[in-house]
Amino acid sequence: MTLTVAIIGRPNVGKSTMFNRLVGKKLALVDDRPGVTRDRREGDARLAELSFKIIDTAGLEEADDASLLGRMRAQTEAAIDEADLLFFVVDARVGILPADRPFAELVRRSGKPVILIANKAEGGKGMEGAYEAYSLGLGDPIALSAEHGEGLGDLYDALVPYK
Ligand code: GDP
Ligand code: MG
Numbered sequence: 001m002t003l004t005v006a007i008i009g010r011p012n013v014g015k016s017t018m019f020n021r022l023v024g025k026k027l028a029l030v031d032d033r034p035g036v037t038r039d040r041r042e043g044d045a046r047l048a049e050l051s052f053k054i055i056d057t058a059g060l061e062e063a064d065d066a067s068l069l070g071r072m073r074a075q076t077e078a079a080i081d082e083a084d085l086l087f088f089v090v091d092a093r094v095g096i097l098p099a100d101r102p103f104a105e106l107v108r109r110s111g112k113p114v115i116l117i118a119n120k121a122e123g124g125k126g127m128e129g130a131y132e133a134y135s136l137g138l139g140d141p142i143a144l145s146a147e148h149g150e151g152l153g154d155l156y157d158a159l160v161p162y163k
């Protein structure tokens with residue numbers, strides 16, 4: 001059976017960049033502007049010899065839409081339901097924001113195994129943010145850079161037990 005992983009986190013932490021990195025193609029739209037339409041995507045991911053199915057989550061359509069949070073939440077919940085394992089992504093440079101917490105809460109409540117990822121940590125940047133991530137209570141963060149492809153060996157080590 002194929003392992004299914006869902007990438008969860010607030011907008012702009014680098015979920016789609018992570019998805020593209022692992023799928024090896026630019027299937028997901030990466031954008032730093034809030035309010036851009038970004039669909040949920042699935043792809044076949046590869047990390048060294050590990051292969052798994054991966055789900056990117058998004059759901060931002062109109063940033064000022066009152067139902068935005070509800071829609072993002074529904075999409076995240078559906079992806080969590082479908083997954084065997086969750087990647088919870090935070091921005092190591094920015095640290096933990098209030099906006100991270102509702103997503104972390106959904107992850108925690110699901111009871112599914114989670115790998116905590118502190119992204120944007122290229123060149124050893126953002127270590128404070130990575131330490132802050134411990135406060136989410138989702139385990140030890142893996143500091144990496146989806147954009148620069150750094151730290152993927154640590155992600156590999158964390159994934160091996162689930163394969
Ligand atoms: P998403 O909203 O969580 O899917 O985030 P995106 O993948 O769209 O990325 C949001 C922004 O963060 C974009 O400008 C990316 O280029 C940037 N980003 C993603 N990963 C990294 C990274 O590893 N390092 C840095 N410095 N920026 C990144
Ligand atoms: Mg995205």
